[in-house]
Amino acid sequence: MHSKEYMPLPGSQNTSFSWRYISLVSIVLVYGTSLLLSQVNSLYVNHKQLGLQRQLDYHPADKEIQGLAFDADAKAKRPLTFKDVRNGTFYAESKEIQWIQTPESLTNDSGDYIVVERGNYYLRSLQDSAKKTVLYDLGSSIEYQNKTYAVESVTFSNDLKIALLTCNKRHNWRHSFFAAYFAYNVETKDIQPIIASSTEENSKIALSVISPDSSKIAYVLNNNVYVNDVSDFFSPASRQITFDGGDQIFNGKPDWVYEEEVFESDRALWWSPDSSHLVILRSNDTEVPTFPIPYFVQNSPGNSSSYPTLESIKYPKAGFANPIVDILIYDLSNDTLKQLPASDPFYNDEEINNTDRLITEVTWVGNEQVLVRVTNRESDILKIFIVSCPLSDSEMSSIVSRFEDGRDDKSWFEISHNTIHIPKSEKRPLEGYIDMMAVDGYEHLAYFSPPNASEPKAYLTKGEWEVVDGAAAYDFVSDKVYFVSTEKSSIERHVYSVDLEGASKENLTDVSKDGWFDVSFSKGARYLLLSYQGPDVPYQKLLDLHKGSSEDFSVNTDLQKTLDEYSLPEVKFGNITLDEGLTVNYKETLPLNFDPQKKYPLLFFVYGGPGSQLVQKPFSISFSSVIAAELDAVVVTVDGRGTGFKGKKFRNIVRDNLGYYEVLDQVTAAKHWISLGYVDSERTAIWGWSYGGYMTLKTLEHDQGEVFKYGMSVAPVTDWKLYDSVYTERYMHTPQQNPTGYKNCRVGEAEGFKNAKRFLLMHGTGDDNVHFQNSMQFIDSLDVAGVENYDMYVFPDSDHSIRWHNAGMVVYDRLFTWLKRAFDGEFEDVYSLNAVKPNGHMDDRFFIDLYG
Structure with missing residues (x-):
């Protein structure tokens, strides 16, 4: 149950702007949530x-x-x-795109993106409006070894040479599924299963992620992590990274409670920006109690089995043992899986012990440092660890950079995944990051540099309003941070920018009108897919934030009619x-x-x-x-x-x-x-x-x-x-x-x-x-x-x-x-028999033989 978790009415509309290719926006639950509020949103137009x-x-x-x-x-x-x-x-139409990151995105953002049109996947560019290249046109199914696979999503590598085809999904929990994954060669249109040795095993993959440099694919099978080197598409080399995964140990994939309540996704592994390292979350669920769920009608009516299917999940209820979580880092250049030494502060913290620790966010802040957000199980103590993982074969280490305590004011730390890395530049010789912090009781943006700083270098926002979901993007060229906030109204969402000193705040959206906006920034944050979601008829625009120009991306003229x-x-x-x-x-x-x-x-x-x-x-x-x-x-x-x-x-x-x-x-x-x-x-x-x-x-x-x-x-x-x-x-x-x-x-x-x-x-x-x-x-x-x-x-x-x-x-x-x-009053006079004694047992005088 998330704080953003609500049940929408089938057929009502809400738009999510994460990358999905085949399916329309799905019905989602809670904060929390998420986020998918179609049953509570209504048509709204400015009144006269x-x-x-x-x-x-x-x-x-x-x-x-x-x-x-x-x-x-x-x-x-x-x-x-x-x-x-x-x-x-x-139905309000909206389009979804996948922004492509190039080696020059940070300083020369091309605005390359992929969009689906009539089932085909096209590469477009905001710097070159004439550019339109077909990347995938095989349709909604593929054939491999005389078997048909339904293609349910397509994800492209940054170099656009390969794509991951996710096929034949089998639902697991809210976010997770098992599927058959295939690598697709964009140039030759050849297809290779991720696990070439066994189509049966290939259909059981729980997760597959392409590295930023496009040369590797990490995937999870049977709760173990593997890495395929696909630099040679036709002869990929596979390495198994973890070996202890199973019913009790989860590597690279969250267990039930981490999927539902912590990461709100099926992913628990993170590539470094330069693809030299891979962080893996390891969850030990040995002490977590098991909850049984019987299933009675998994087949069509009349064809279900005589005995129900019993599924057991590791589910920690309040007061019971949580999974014991840890981070592992795989060094690809040295082919070594590293762990922090037993003497490291991470394992010897005075306020948060190892069995109760929650790892709620993992973010790379450079190529050799990882920010790990940790709370106690009650979420009223927060610590930020900066883990060093040098490119050499030397040992990992960590330090506590921040310590926040919410116990005195009966507060708690909500789980978030919005920390963004601010790379060093000529003006800023040190790496940094932007995080959310409470300022006078409201959630605002704070800039930390270097990453191990205990106090912010600057508070970027303040006031009796809140920033929503952290910083949305950072433009290295203009030195601007973009964010969505409730500054105009707590029931609206508008887009703003501010510099890294917390000055020069500007509106990107018209706050003189009611609005609910969502944003999707290109990899260099020069370009923005701005989605107006209401209260009037939704629309989308593509903006060039450097030139100040815009173009329509989707309109809903028919809906207005x-x-x-x-x-x-x-x-x-x-x-x-x-x-x-x-x-x-x-x-x-x-x-x-x-x-x-x-x-x-x-x-x-x-x-x-x-x-x-x-x-x-x-x-x-x-x-x-x-x-x-x-x-x-x-x-x-x-x-x-x-x-x-x-x-x-x-x-x-x-x-x-x-x-x-x-x-x-x-x-x-x-x-x-x-x-x-x-x-x-x-x-x-x-x-x-x-x-x-x-x-x-x-x-x-x-x-x-x-x-x-x-x-x-x-x-x-x-x-x-x-x-x-x-x-x-x-x-x-x-x-x-x-x-x-x-x-x-x-x-x-x-x-x-x-x-x-x-x-x-x-x-x-x-x-x-x-x-x-x-x-x-x-x-x-x-x-x-x-x-x-x-x-x-x-x-x-x-x-x-x-x-x-x-x-x-x-x-x-x-x-x-x-x-x-x-x-209509049908329940006004419904008769209710109250013949039960306080102890809850029927007296023999009240027994009625209804047989015959």
Whole structure:
């Protein structure tokens, strides 16, 4: 569960700008997350003054109100339907590119990139607009030894001589998969499997990465690392680097918890910039407990086996042993695998012991130094180690360059992977890097040089706003650092630049208009793929930042025409003041032809995990839009305390006590909406997925039917002792350290649900993230207490995203129809039998023989 982890509605849109070639943007979960918020984003256009005045008439407490103006011709347009969203009617087109790094990129950025057009891969250049070279045109499948392989992605080397073809993927966990990998010769169009000796083994590769100099391919098989020298394409030389990989030891590939919560990817190896070294993360999971997951329907209906398939994963729950992690460095020139000596400070730290250490980031800061970010298991102590790995055959060593302590202010260090290397130059004779640091309680950029410096050479940004995801890029020629921040608004994202002294800050995007921008910089940061994601219709532009020129890259003219044909719910953003002067952001989606004199059902959509954010301004026609349009309901999202991008004070209050302040804020906000006069106080509901599912149940438990009458909880955590250690302990410490907090945060008061009119619980049995165990233990507590005012829907073998065997469609159908029944009053008089004794056992007098 990430802080950016949310479940989007199939068919709704969000754009991710990492390099993927074949597939469209996939549906993603959490912060956290990630990041993929299509079900909470809505269409937004700058309002006219008339619309603003009308909003103020019935929302006098609001500040910063923005929304769609009322449309006088709305009746002549098509009303939005669930089918419209599902069939991709409102799909916003975007293109994805792979920037190519050349030896001259640092000082003479050519802006070379690869783009997919009609299934072919073309090399283009922003310095030469006429350049268009076909690099791959074999289509979506290849033939090798009389077998057809589906090509699912293509990744090119920097010298453009070879490409990696990823074929026949088999899903593992959220980010990881197994696949058959082939090397493709761009010039001759020949294909070679990465493992030429065995097509069976070649299909089991877990990861494959090309070196920066294009001469090597590192890959992971059976949790061991191998390196192929492909400088001679037709006679590649292979070397096995590690030999102890297996069920307990992971080399170069993260185990479950590191994939999910730390690296948020399937990669745990890193090439040095000059390709002379390879850092490998080694995880020893011997002491990590194993969690079993049974799978019942892996085949088509009627063809499943008589006995379920049992899969076991190494899954450390809160308070249990974590993997013991270490770094190894392979020296290619000397063919040696190095490890820090036992006497090194890395293994002898006073605050962070070897068994509890978390390695959360590995970044090369030059060709001979590696920055290793380390925290304790509770994530409130941070240390930066600089590891020296000289090109000679001498021993590795490390020093602690920085030590930060969050224990005194009940803070924690979120996991990030955004540190960027600043190379030395004539003006700066030493290497350096840019990292994120808290400045007066807000996340900002700091420049460190040399890398072993304990204090920043300069703070690049400051203010009561936050930089998002660290520095985006550094231009060596202009000496500019580019970043995305919330300076204009915590619910917007704009692009800025600043120099390495923290001066000359400039806007790249127009902050006079609402905007949510994403960026993808060329390897020398002269060129930028700027993606405007909302609130209006998305578009993309390619910018030359040195010349100040731009050109369209993708437009959505057809989407704009489609939008003009529909009557869409009005969407408003703003903030309200809750108890004790607390100001929170909200998003409100109103029914079609909204009349403030009427009474409407109210649905709160919630996530609420630490550091997360749902109230944002990208374009989307979402599930909230569907509910507002088809069920004639008001849909509200409020980011209460604990959520992100409003500073540490706002965030840190939830430390050691999840589900308390967040719940109070949802209830108080709902009371505010009820007080506005257009909400039917007997038709109020709350729903969420993952952490949002937890928040739904915790809110119903606390509220006891006073404000929220209904709830829909999908894949919820119900007891934080059942969730993974890395995420949970970051916010709660361990159960041994904080037993009272874990008791209070558990969804454990079944009696609190009796006064709700009804609630729905949904979960996938194959959920490797939030285990089905959570819902089963919760259901048992309801049974013991005699609570029967709920419905349960189980999705066989579905994981946390609930998509197995058409479940991705069914889950939203169930949510939609269940909520319609609730708002239509079908659950008002549902009979509930409460004949269970407090000890949870039926007395013989209550036994009824129903046979016959």
